[in-house]
Amino acid sequence: MKVISIIGKKxxxxxxxxxxxxxxxxxxxKVGCIKHAHELNxxxxxxxxxxxxKDTDRFFNAGAEVVIGTSEEKAIKxxxxxxxxxxxxxxxxxxxxxxxxxxxxxxxxxxxxxxxxFLDDDLVDNIIKKxxxxxxxxxxxxxxxxxxxLILSLDEY
Numbered sequence: 001m002k003v004i005s006i007i008g009k010k011x012x013x014x015x016x017x018x019x020x021x022x023x024x025x026x027x028x029x030k031v032g033c034i035k036h037a038h039e040l041n042x043x044x045x046x047x048x049x050x051x052x053x054k055d056t057d058r059f060f061n062a063g064a065e066v067v068i069g070t071s072e073e074k075a076i077k078x079x080x081x082x083x084x085x086x087x088x089x090x091x092x093x094x095x096x097x098x099x100x101x102x103x104x105x106x107x108x109x110x111x112x113x114x115x116x117x118f119l120d121d122d123l124v125d126n127i128i129k130k131x132x133x134x135x136x137x138x139x140x141x142x143x144x145x146x147x148x149x150l151i152l153s154l155d156e157y
Contacts, residue, residue, distance in 0.1 A: 001093055003157040004150075005102040007124065008115030013133040017115060017147075018101045020140065024148045029098025034088050036104030085110065089157060099151065111154060113147065 006014045018033060025031045056069040060078060068077045083091075085105045092100045102110060106124050113129045129150060134140045 001089075001098060001100060001157050002151055002154045003089060003100045003102060003110055004128075004154065005105050005108060005110040005112045006115065007104060007106045007112050007127075012115040014103050014115055017113075017131075017133055017144075018103055020144050021101060021147060021151075024144055025099045025101075025151065028148075028152065030096065032092045032095060032097035032100045034085070034092070034100060034102045034105075036085070036102070093157075100157070113150075 006017055008014050022031050022033070056067050056076075060067045065081075066077065066079050068075060070076075085102065085108045089100060102108075106112070109126060111126050111128045112124065113131060114124070114127050115130075116132055129147070131143060131147065134143055
């Protein structure tokens, strides 16, 4: 499993870069994503208003530590506590993915791509590439292909 962290200032294009990378990496295997956020607002159909909550919401609202909801097409897991990047990558490895794109976790030891000028570049370890996400689609595609090539060359996690 190859893992890379995408870091940068707020609104620098981290999510867009990951969104662009996924279809290209899908040509080489399964892709998983991890997002680190200081505040995480869920919009997965979870409803914390007890008057309109569905069964899985009700389980969580009642105090369950972990709730997993599943259907024929999708599954979702929500936990009461956050997890370390190491714990999350262990779960990803069990999910049989070939690539993990991590948004954030700038203090981790993961190899990192930084978008635009990250404020504390000198304080962040293991930056392997600095990029600006071009707005022109042809230039952007070239940048994405270059990053995919870099990811393919990474050592296994």
